[in-house]
Amino acid sequence: MLETYTATRPDAHVDVLDLWDLQLPEMREDVLNAKYAIFARREHTAAQAAAWETVKREAARLLDYDVLLFSTPMWNWSRPYRLKHYIDVITQPGLTFKWTPERGYEGLVSGRRAIAVYASSFDYAQGSPLASFDHQKSYFEDWLRMIGINDIQTIAFGPTHPDAPAMPTAREQALTHAAAIARTL
Numbered sequence: 001m002l003e004t005y006t007a008t009r010p011d012a013h014v015d016v017l018d019l020w021d022l023q024l025p026e027m028r029e030d031v032l033n034a035k036y037a038i039f040a041r042r043e044h045t046a047a048q049a050a051a052w053e054t055v056k057r058e059a060a061r062l063l064d065y066d067v068l069l070f071s072t073p074m075w076n077w078s079r080p081y082r083l084k085h086y087i088d089v090i091t092q093p094g095l096t097f098k099w100t101p102e103r104g105y106e107g108l109v110s111g112r113r114a115i116a117v118y119a120s121s122f123d124y125a126q127g128s129p130l131a132s133f134d135h136q137k138s139y140f141e142d143w144l145r146m147i148g149i150n151d152i153q154t155i156a157f158g159p160t161h162p163d164a165p166a167m168p169t170a171r172e173q174a175l176t177h178a179a180a181i182a183r184t185l
């Protein structure tokens with residue numbers, strides 16, 4: 001997909017973020033207290049302010065881009081823990097959402113387009129026997145909407161299992177779908 005996109009838009013700036021290589025702050029102590037201080041309208045301590053800088057930096061990196069391409073495997077019917085860690089770091093009051101008693105949650109990441117690519121050993125498409133086990137897409141796309149991204153396109157590749165008879169067709173369909181979306185970006 002990226003190859004088609006960069007061929008179509010050679011001028012585009014592409015930033016690839018590999019969550020396994022990213023130094024994400026631990027979600028404990030100063031980061032958590034910094035978050036709760038914002039909800040409680042308390043000043044950050046020096047340690048909390050320093051911890052919050054790392055969170056702000058990560059959120060700002062996401063906000064720098066107008067097209068966001070996510071690619072994730074299914075792990076135990078949901079997302080890998082590393083993706084959840086990333087979501088926990090950047091889903092923050094004043095950065096990617098706000099909450100008021102009057103209006104509840106409001107996403108702050110507006111004007112972005114997201115493409116979510118999912119892979120799973122088996123097929124979880126609507127109407128398939130395993131559909132109710134799919135907590136991958138619903139979780140991830142609810143999160144996108146919660147932070148304000150409503151323009152979402154989904155590419156699902158499943159089954160990826162090499163012994164599944166439907167695998168080659170599913171792969172072909174996912175690649176064709178991805179290339180078609182890439183040309184519209």
Ligand SMILES: Cc1cc2nc3c(=O)[nH]c(=O)nc-3n(C[C@H](O)[C@H](O)[C@H](O)COP(=O)(O)O)c2cc1C
Pocket residue numbers: 072073074075076077078119120121122123160161
């Ligand atoms: C820890 C772990 C848990 C997995 N859980 C599931 C699962 O619940 N359902 C499924 O269909 N595939 C599951 N898989 C298989 C992957 O989703 C599948 O191999 C996918 O194609 C991996 O994509 P990747 O090759 O891009 O990492 C799991 C794989 C791993 C490593």
